[in-house]
Amino acid sequence: MSDVVITVRGEHETRIAPERAIAHLTIRAEGPERGAVVERMAALTEPVRDDLASRKSAGTVTEWSSQRVSVWSERPWNNEGKRLAPVHYATVDFAITFTDFAVLSWWAGEVAEREGVQLGWIEWKLTPETKAAVEREVATQAVGVAVARATAYAGALGLADVSAIELADVGLLTQPGTAEMAPAPRMLMAKASFASDAAGGGPSVQLQPEDIVISAAVEARFAAR
The missing domain is CATH 3.30.110.170 (Protein of unknown function (DUF541), domain 1)
Incomplete structure (x- = not known):
């Protein structure tokens, strides 16, 4: 057969x-003058960087990174269909890796209260x-x-x-x-x-x-x- x-x-x-959590954060500034917007962005970003550097030294953040600032301009329209003066924008994105989710919860609530800060999404991952x-x-x-x-x-x-x-x-x-x-x-x-x-x-x-x-x-x- x-x-x-x-x-x-x-x-x-x-x-x-999950064993790791990667928080995505965006800091945003806008205004009528490009130079002032960039300066405002730097002022908003500095305390966040200092806080993350401190947390990494303490071991509650395993790593973090930030991309370079993006700056662009737009001319909005008013209700009458006319172009208005340019509005300048600047953003910088952060990615922060946490292993302690309780620390992440507290940090997320704290950082979301800051001016110009927008907490995006959380990626949950395993170790390799x-x-x-x-x-x-x-x-x-x-x-x-x-x-x-x-x-x-x-x-x-x-x-x-x-x-x-x-x-x-x-x-x-x-x-x-x-x-x-x-x-x-x-x-x-x-x-x-x-x-x-x-x-x-x-x-x-x-x-x-x-x-x-x-x-x-x-x-x-x-x-x-």
């Missing part, structure tokens, strides 16, 4: 709490070591699911001997020339929602990070006899 070829897919995913280890485990589990499915199908046919022929990421187990690149495993970044404490009593931001989802999917062919 010739071998029966069984083609299956195996998937697995896991959820893990954790990410690599979890990805290996998820990929291994996905292959295990594929093997279990193939074995179950073979058993339903009354076949007991199952051996692997091919194993590939999803989309690669196709005819030559039609393969679609599909990375596996993949990581879905966590999002964060946060709300300020309106009751007073000091700056506070309630962070609610979601778990990071890491998933893997494989396709495999087995010979059963």
Whole structure:
């Protein structure tokens, strides 16, 4: 009796709490005179830089960076359709990495109260070591699911001997020339929602990070006899 070829897919995913938080911050200034706007930007930025440098020295911030200042001008329109005098703008973006989320919550509430400061979004990440280890485990589990499915199908046919022929990421187990690149495993970044404490009593931001989802999917062919 010739071998029966069984083609299956195996998937697995896991959820893990983030270990790092990258806060994105923008400082913005605007006004009718370019020079004054740039000076205002520098005045708003200096205390933020000093605070971050102090936090890094204390170990509550692992790293931070800021891009160079962007300056541009626009001429707005009034309600009568006429162009007004130019308005100059200047912004600078910061990215700050925290490991202590309680410290991040307090810092976010404090910095959001400052003039010209806009707290953007929070990226939740894993350390490279954790990410690599979890990805290996998820990929291994996905292959295990594929093997279990193939074995179950073979058993339903009354076949007991199952051996692997091919194993590939999803989309690669196709005819030559039609393969679609599909990375596996993949990581879905966590999002964060946060709300300020309106009751007073000091700056506070309630962070609610979601778990990071890491998933893997494989396709495999087995010979059963």
